[in-house]
Amino acid sequence: MKKRVLCACAALVMAAPCFAVGQSWDGTWKLNEAKSKFTGGTYVIEDKGNGMMHVIRGNQTYDFACDGKPYKTIAEATLTCTGSAAAGYDYVAKQGDRVTTKSHRTFSADGKTMTVHGTDFRPDGSTQDFTDVWKRESGTSGLPGKWLNVKAQGASDAVVIETKGDWIKMYTPAYKETIEGKMDGSKLSVTGPDTPPGFWVSFKPDGSNKLRYTVIYNDKIISEGIQTLSADGKSYVDENWAPGQMNEKSVSVYERQ
Numbered sequence: 001m002k003k004r005v006l007c008a009c010a011a012l013v014m015a016a017p018c019f020a021v022g023q024s025w026d027g028t029w030k031l032n033e034a035k036s037k038f039t040g041g042t043y044v045i046e047d048k049g050n051g052m053m054h055v056i057r058g059n060q061t062y063d064f065a066c067d068g069k070p071y072k073t074i075a076e077a078t079l080t081c082t083g084s085a086a087a088g089y090d091y092v093a094k095q096g097d098r099v100t101t102k103s104h105r106t107f108s109a110d111g112k113t114m115t116v117h118g119t120d121f122r123p124d125g126s127t128q129d130f131t132d133v134w135k136r137e138s139g140t141s142g143l144p145g146k147w148l149n150v151k152a153q154g155a156s157d158a159v160v161i162e163t164k165g166d167w168i169k170m171y172t173p174a175y176k177e178t179i180e181g182k183m184d185g186s187k188l189s190v191t192g193p194d195t196p197p198g199f200w201v202s203f204k205p206d207g208s209n210k211l212r213y214t215v216i217y218n219d220k221i222i223s224e225g226i227q228t229l230s231a232d233g234k235s236y237v238d239e240n241w242a243p244g245q246m247n248e249k250s251v252s253v254y255e256r257q
Contacts, residue, residue: 024163024233028257031157032235035253038152042137042248047144058242059220066143070094074217075196085142091118095194098123111141113150122174123193130154159254168203187216225249 043057051065055073064071066081066089073079076096083089085107093101103118116132131153139145162169169180177192179201187200200216209229215222225240234256241249 025161025168025229025236026163027161029159029161029236029254030257031155032253032255033153033155036155037251038155039149040248041149041242041250042146042245044146045139045143053143058245059222075198077196089143095196098194100194105143107142112136114143114147123176124174126174128154128156157252157254158257183211 043055046054046056048054048063051067052063053065054063055061060074062071062073062079064073064079064081066083068080068082070078070080073093077100078094080092080094081089083105088104088106091101091103091105092099099121101118101120103116105114105116107114113136114134116130116134118130118132120128120130122128131151132149133151134147135150137146137148156174158173160171160173166182166184167180168183169178171178172192175192175194177190177195179188179190181188183203183205185202185204187202190199190201198218201213202216203211203213206212206226209231210226212224212226214224221243223240223242225238227236227238229236236254238252238254239249240252241247
């Protein structure tokens with residue numbers, strides 16, 4: 001699911017606000033999963049031989065094997081995989097020593113779909129169960145192939161926003177993450193227990209009620225997006241996509257609490 005990436009800062013970036021005339025971004029905003037759309041994204045798993053797999057998800061790539069060993073995915077985040085195509089694969093994702101996600105992957109009898117049931121473990125101590133269903137677009141069996149997300153359930157998120165002039169502070173309680181600084185296109189650091197050094201976000205207003213943003217890790221663009229505040233100030237919509245994949249964008253709807 002789009003809201004669950006290996007770095008939790010993506011959840012915060014989804015909530016980035018902008019300058020608006022007549023309406024304020026200040027307050028607490030909660031994700032409305034029913035009105036949002038997280039399906040449509042794709043990723044590729046390539047078989048490198050000798051049990052090694054190569055994952056391509058936008059600009060993020062990493063290698064792993066289902067041998068019970070931890071493999072680095074990004075910064076200090078790791079993935080450990082065990083199991084088999086017949087019995088299903090168990091994934092454990094960690095940030096340092098802390099478990100962030102556990103999930104189990106199974107395949108349909110014809111190998112054309114992969115179902116993922118899992119649980120996110122957040123820094124605030126809360127958990128969130130989720131279910132994703134992926135449709136095979138290439139490959140024949142097991143993990144290797146191109147996968148299209150056709151079902152995503154179990155997203156929840158809330159963001160607290162403060163503004164003053166051209167300064168903004170955004171805090172995501174569940175992930176204990178903060179972005180703070182000026183919205184002038186400069187790089188702002190993302191801080192939090194599950195966010196490794198090297199992550200930055202830049203914001204640039206686009207009219208009176210929109211803001212374009214870019215997420216960067218070690219000078220590589222991870223994702224891009226735009227938020228639009230509603231005319232009544234009661235909600236905003238975030239459209240987010242990987243570079244060059246705007247046709248696979250996710251849509252998150254946040255409502256004022």
